[in-house]
Amino acid sequence: MFPIILRRLALSVPLLVIVSAITFILESFVPGDPARTVLGINATPEQYAALRSAMHLDRPVAVQYWLYLRDLVHGDLGSSLFTGESVLGLIGQRLPVTLALVVGGTVLASLVGIVLGVFSATRGRLSRRLFDIVSLLGSAVPNFWIALLLVAVFAVKFSIFPATGYTPFAQSPGEWANGLILPVISLSIAGVAFISKVTRDAMLSILALDHIRTLRASGIGPVSIVWKHALRGCGLPVVTTIGLMMITFIPGTILIENIFTLPGLGTTVVDATNQHDLPVVQGLTITFTVMVIVVNLLVDVLYSLLNPKVRTE
Known part of the structure; x- marks a missing residue:
């Protein structure tokens, strides 16, 4: 029984990576800008650029996903862009x-x-x-x-x-x-x-x-x-x-x-x-x-x- 469990758990790792990658890519095509949504229409260009940089939105999608995987390996799912609440806690x-x-x-x-x-x-x-x-x-x-x-x-x-x-x-x-x-x-x-x-x-x-x-x-x-x-x-x-x-x-x-x-x-x-x-x-x-x-x-x-x-x- 234990070899079956270990084999299934080993196969689940690439599945998690594939699912997270597909979700990340699809989400990047959704219309809208999170930084603009958070700041509103009255924010200055400097505030907008600073927030995009803090969210890593100014980087390519591949780099964003790599940074996400790096944090995920350490058990960090990040925080909500709008409430600042820990995703793991949520x-x-x-x-x-x-x-x-x-x-x-x-x-x-x-x-x-x-x-x-x-x-x-x-x-x-x-x-x-x-x-x-x-x-x-x-x-x-x-x-x-x-x-x-x-x-x-x-x-x-x-x-x-x-x-x-x-x-x-x-x-x-x-x-x-x-x-x-x-x-x-x-x-x-x-x-x-x-x-x-x-x-x-x-x-x-x-x-x-x-x-x-x-x-x-x-x-x-x-x-x-x-x-x-x-x-x-x-x-x-x-x-x-x-x-x-x-x-x-x-x-x-x-x-x-x-x-x-x-x-x-x-x-x-x-x-x-x-x-x-x-x-x-x-x-x-x-x-x-x-x-x-x-x-x-x-x-x-x-x-x-x-x-x-x-x-x-």
């Missing part, structure tokens, strides 16, 4: 919100999706066709539309959950959980549809195998066959789907956070892009990339636990 403040959404959405989608998939696989054809229709709708409807619908019903009409805002966990765990219910549900709907469909198809294939018939003939109960033996055989495709869904949830939080006004990485990256705040955009891009790498690493570890042959490859 990410530390906003990361818990995004992690709560991603982890909560993944857990909810996994639990509901697996249960629905198993239920559909063990019922008749009519229930499977109805399930296919519901699954198709769940994967086709945009999550922002679901979010707006949930806000209109459960926040505006019935006032059960708050429509916007975020309460830190340390301040009030109850209000923290209450404020995340609608965003997590909005984010997880598409994941429920995909995970349940993969679970259903994998379960149908496993239940048709000879060793399952042998277990039935041996008098093993249907509950034990389904949840103990067959579901374990579905592990690899289900884990793969859960990992892919978790990765899609990471950029999906950008839209959800903006709808529910949550102070996470999603709202921060939108504000930083609009302001052309390159250090913040770069720091957030690296953070999102690291999150994807961690998810892939977790999937590899689960693979090795479910299938020992993976450890020897």
Whole structure:
């Protein structure tokens, strides 16, 4: 298992460099001048030139990126061009919100999706066709539309959950959980549809195998066959789907956070892009990339636990 982890971590280093380089280059083409935005239209030419020099904006893009990599190696992600706040500190403040959404959405989608998939696989054809229709709708409807619908019903009409805002966990765990219910549900709907469909198809294939018939003939109960033996055989495709869904949830939080006004990485990256705040955009891009790498690493570890042959490859 450890060689797999070390190999994946080694491969992640050039990935981080490539992603940061692409982001740096693309951000340089965004219209606008950060120095002019910071100083305003009333600044003197001398002030403007001095600030551009301090921000290294008067140097070629390649030199700017090299200076950024030099600081990054020393653990310095720079500071915001507009607030002067440390990018690392800013990410530390906003990361818990995004992690709560991603982890909560993944857990909810996994639990509901697996249960629905198993239920559909063990019922008749009519229930499977109805399930296919519901699954198709769940994967086709945009999550922002679901979010707006949930806000209109459960926040505006019935006032059960708050429509916007975020309460830190340390301040009030109850209000923290209450404020995340609608965003997590909005984010997880598409994941429920995909995970349940993969679970259903994998379960149908496993239940048709000879060793399952042998277990039935041996008098093993249907509950034990389904949840103990067959579901374990579905592990690899289900884990793969859960990992892919978790990765899609990471950029999906950008839209959800903006709808529910949550102070996470999603709202921060939108504000930083609009302001052309390159250090913040770069720091957030690296953070999102690291999150994807961690998810892939977790999937590899689960693979090795479910299938020992993976450890020897």
